[in-house]
Structures are given as structure tokens and as C-alpha cells.
Amino acid sequence: MSVKVIIPTPLRQYTGKADSVVAEGATVEQVLESLTTEYSDLRKHLFTEEGKLRSFVNIYKNDEDIRYLEKEQTPVAESDVLSIVPSIAGGGPVSVI
Amino acid sequence: MSVAETSNAVGNAVKLTNDEVLRYSRHLIMPEVGMEGQLKLKQAKVLLIGAGGLGSPLGLYLAAAGVGKLGIVDFDVVDFTNLQRQIVHSTADVGRPKLDSARDRLQGINPHIEIETYEMALSSANALDLFKDYDLIADGTDNFPTRYLVNDACVLLGKTNVYASIFRFEGQATVFATKDGPCYRCLYPEPPPPGLVPSCAEGGVLGILPGLLGVIQATEVVKQILGKGSSLVGRLLLVDALEMKFRELKLRKDDSCPICGPNRTIHELIDYEQFCGIHPEPEPEEVVMEFEITPVDLKGKIDQKDDFFLLDVREPHEVDICQIPGSHLIPLGQIQARVNELNSADEMVVYCRSGVRSGKAVEFLKTAGFRKIRNLTGGILAWSDEVDSSVPKY
Numbered sequence: 001m002s003v004k005v006i007i008p009t010p011l012r013q014y015t016g017k018a019d020s021v022v023a024e025g026a027t028v029e030q031v032l033e034s035l036t037t038e039y040s041d042l043r044k045h046l047f048t049e050e051g052k053l054r055s056f057v058n059i060y061k062n063d064e065d066i067r068y069l070e071k072e073q074t075p076v077a078e079s080d081v082l083s084i085v086p087s088i089a090g091g092g093p094v095s096v097i
Numbered sequence: 098m099s100v101a102e103t104s105n106a107v108g109n110a111v112k113l114t115n116d117e118v119l120r121y122s123r124h125l126i127m128p129e130v131g132m133e134g135q136l137k138l139k140q141a142k143v144l145l146i147g148a149g150g151l152g153s154p155l156g157l158y159l160a161a162a163g164v165g166k167l168g169i170v171d172f173d174v175v176d177f178t179n180l181q182r183q184i185v186h187s188t189a190d191v192g193r194p195k196l197d198s199a200r201d202r203l204q205g206i207n208p209h210i211e212i213e214t215y216e217m218a219l220s221s222a223n224a225l226d227l228f229k230d231y232d233l234i235a236d237g238t239d240n241f242p243t244r245y246l247v248n249d250a251c252v253l254l255g256k257t258n259v260y261a262s263i264f265r266f267e268g269q270a271t272v273f274a275t276k277d278g279p280c281y282r283c284l285y286p287e288p289p290p291p292g293l294v295p296s297c298a299e300g301g302v303l304g305i306l307p308g309l310l311g312v313i314q315a316t317e318v319v320k321q322i323l324g325k326g327s328s329l330v331g332r333l334l335l336v337d338a339l340e341m342k343f344r345e346l347k348l349r350k351d352d353s354c355p356i357c358g359p360n361r362t363i364h365e366l367i368d369y370e371q372f373c374g375i376h377p378e379p380e381p382e383e384v385v386m387e388f389e390i391t392p393v394d395l396k397g398k399i400d401q402k403d404d405f406f407l408l409d410v411r412e413p414h415e416v417d418i419c420q421i422p423g424s425h426l427i428p429l430g431q432i433q434a435r436v437n438e439l440n441s442a443d444e445m446v447v448y449c450r451s452g453v454r455s456g457k458a459v460e461f462l463k464t465a466g467f468r469k470i471r472n473l474t475g476g477i478l479a480w481s482d483e484v485d486s487s488v489p490k491y
Contacts, residue, residue: 009267009337013430019340055287063346085335085346087285088264089240 003031003076006083014041028059029072031082046084056087111136117209121163134323135163141322144168144231146219146247148195150307151237151261151314153185158315160203164322166211167203168231171195172218178491182304219243221366224250233321235259235314237307241288242369248273248281249366252356259317261310266303266338268310271329271348272317274357278330283351288373306338388459390446390471392483398446399423405444410458411477415450419488421480429454432461441467448473448480450491 006020015021016039023038025031032053036043046057053059059066060083066074076082113121113135124130130138141164145152148171159167175183175190175198183195190198196214203212217223219238228234228250236247236258244262251258251274260281261270274280313334320326335344356363370376390398398405399422409416409424416426427435429449439445445467449455452475459472473480481488 009265019337054289056285056289058284060346063344065347065349067351068347068349083335083344083346085269085333087241087289088262088267088269 001026001076001078003078004081005031005035006081008084008086008088010086010088011042011045011084014045015039026075027072028061028066028074028076028082031076032059032072045086058085059083060085111140113139114209117163120207120209124162129325130323134325137322137324138163138319139165141233142166142168142231143233143235143318143322144170144228145235145237146170146243147237147239148183148185148199149173149179149237149239150182150263150302151235151311152199153183154308154311155235155237155315155318156185156199156203157206158312159318160207160210160212162315162319163207164210164318166213166231168213168215168227169196169199170215170217170219170227171199172216182302182307184308219246221246221369224366225254228254228256231256233257233259233318235318237261237311237314241373242375244281245288245372246366246369249356249363252280253364253366257321259314259321261314263302263306263310265301266306268306268336268338270310270313270317270334270336271332272321275328275330277350279348279350280354280357282356283354284333284348286351286355290374303338306336309336309338388463388471389474391474392480395421395446395473395480396484403444405446406439408439408445408447408455408458409449410447410455411449415491418491419477419481421448421477421488424448429458432458436462436465439467441465441469444469446471446473448476450476451478452476 002022002024004020005023007015007018012019021035023031023035025034032046036046046054048054053072061069061074061076061080066072118125121135124135125132143159143164143166145155145167148156148169152169152171156167156169173195175186175193175195177191179186180188185202186195186198194216196216200212200214215227219227224246234247234251234256236244238244238247248258255276257275258273260273261268272278317329320328331348333346333348335346350357352358355361407421407424409420409426410429410432411426412428413426427438439462447455447458447470452472455472455476459470462470477488478490481490
């Protein structure tokens, strides 16, 4: 199953600047696994060292937070779109050092 | 009897003067606002956290709309880099406290409103006391400790928190902490550890973006006051200005939320710096001068035509702003992968904008066996100050 995953601005540097990518899998977990296999630098931004999804990164299947579906085991279909939505810092600028 | 008095459905004493009736006439003639709504706006008290990118459009439109009392918290001074997006301040305000500049501009737009300014850093010690006199809080902060502090104080006091956040050309907006709605912790239980926040070199923001998001915030503030329309409560609005796409995600109240859930564990404000993993600045490590070079000494080496390798570890778009002649570019993030392009036998000087990123590059290269390597102290900013003032600072 190929599923579209929307990559947020802060993480696009790890997907070769792509704002969305297609990844394989029948569940959210499988899609994220194939995504982070292809883009290995993404892994530490999505998962803790123990392999848990980080608590400042939310995953949505279409417009629903997977925490209120079946979490990582949420099934996905070809027509679904996954969104990665991390917390972002700015109200003003992120200063350049 | 004047129109203002006959239509006065809210409060007893509050009325609009004839000047105000004229000023707000385009509100008064629309049924969604009308005299009743305009008097609600006049009686409303809104606290803006920050007079920066989001606070500028918030302040300008809420002042123009006739929100009766605007509080503003900030402790910063206007500088030139603010003017690209913080439109409440003007060039003549550079060097002034943002609060003074914002007050002048907002009072200039609307002399009929009250503006209260608080020159302070918001903290666990002052937030509750400050918030309690306001009906609504509009969060325009740029950091996680303050974000969680504002959220928690709003939840504890039962104040609605109209929220937006921005990064480059992407933003989020919603309304938190209404009576039955979710709060920021329902959305994100924990902040990212400091090391995982996108690197500073990846920062920046499209100047218009805080305008877009701040105006959405102002709209939500006004709707909350009027009690009209469908608010963003329970909806997270995502704005991608580059693609000009607006998406909406469901935002639910989390039963396990530590501050607004039924079994909450947070009953008072906490230490937010600690919560966000930010520890007090350690004593600055003594800079090992052996691995540093001053701009003047670097200039000397260039003038003497010394044989050395000048490595620029900034990002390619920064090179478009300025560069020291003869530099080779390898962005900091690529150093590890491209270390084989460098020769540890070469004498090397590394620089970036201010010396921080190049310091990291020097540390890494030292562990990789490079010894004849030095960091340009103060980066290209110091180069501009001490050697070549024609190099622009950014």
C-alpha cells in the first residue's frame, strides 16, 4: 500500500526538501518504518531511542489524530494521507547563530 | 435619546460617544457586531504576550476594532532585524523599548482604548497575577517555556488562550483552554528537547507569515468577544504560505491531559525552563586560544598570502549575503559526511556567522585528527566589525 505522507517544514531538510513523500505500509507503524528507512535522518526526530513516537510529534490520518484511532496500529488505505505535525517554536524569529 | 443608548444591551454604564459611533460605523451597521457587539468589544480586556511578529497585527487590529483594554507584555527593544515583520514598529523606533513603540502606534490608531504595558519577562511568579484581570490571552510567544507557561496559567484561571505559532512559511493556529475545549498540552504533552529543535541555521521566517497568522488570531479574539461564528476550538488550522494551502486537523481534549484532564496532576505553575530541558547557562568554558584566530590575524595571513584552507560552514543562502574571499563552503551539517574532502595536513581556519557553528566544526574536526585548525573568533560578524566594514551584517 502506498500512502502519501506530508512532511512539515522543519523536517523537510531530512527528506531532500520534499514536502510530501510516498511510503509503503498497511498501518501507520509500517508507513513510518519505511519512511524512516528511506530517510534515515528523520528517525531520531520522530522516535525516541526506545522506538516510541515522540510526544511533540503528532501523526494524523487525514484530519484525525492517530492517538484517537488505533495509534501506530491504525490501518491505512491508498486514499489516506498521513501528516506529521510537530510543535513549532516561533512567534517571532528563530535567531540565526 | 441617542442610538447608542437605546441599543445598549450590555452593561448599564457603557456607552459609545458620538466620535466612537462614527469610528465604528462599519461595525455598527453589520448585524454580527452591531451596537451590542461593539459595546462587548469596548468592555473586553485582552492581554497580548509579546509585541513582536504576531503581536503586531494582533495589536493593530484589536486596537482598531475597539477592544477596550489591551495589555501587552514584552521586555525587548526594537532592532533593525525586527522591521521585516513586526509592523507595529517603525524605523524611527529602533532602539526604543517595543512597549513604548507599540503603545504610541496603537494609541495613535485608536485614542479611545486603554493600553497597559508590562515590561517584564513572563514567569511562573507573575503570570497568574497578570492574567487574572484579562478576559482573553493571545499567545504570540516564540519559545516553548513561555508557551507552556501561558497554557497552564490560562487553564488554571479558566481564561481562553488564542494561539498561533510560525516557522519559516508555515503556521499553526487554534483556540485553547475554553471551558470544554482542549489545551496546548492536549495537543503536545511535552516540548521537544532543545537539541532537536531545528537548528538555528534552518530558522528564519517569511515576514508576512506572522501577519497572516496574527490576523487569524485577532479574528478569533474578536469572535470570542462577540460570541459569534464557529471558533477554532477543537480545530488545528495549518497554514502553508508557500503553497497557500490551509488545512484543518481535529484537535481533541485529552482525558489524560496532566492539567485539564479529570485526573490532572498539575495544580500550580511549575518551572518551565526545567520542564523544557533548558538548564541555567553553565560557566562559559574557557576558550582554548590555541584553536582560535582573531579577524585581524586572519587578515594578516591573507595579506601575507599564507598557504591555508579557509572553510565556511554556513548555509549556501548565507553565502549570497556575504563571504570572505577564498572560502570553501561545506555547511556544518555536511562536515561529517564530507570530511574526506579536507586534508588534516593543511592549516585551516573555519568560520560561520558568529563563531558558534564553526566552533562545533572545529570540535568535530579535532576529534577527527585535525590539529592545525582554528576558529575565526566572532565569525564574519567580527570580520565586518574589525577588518572589512563593507561586509554586511545579518
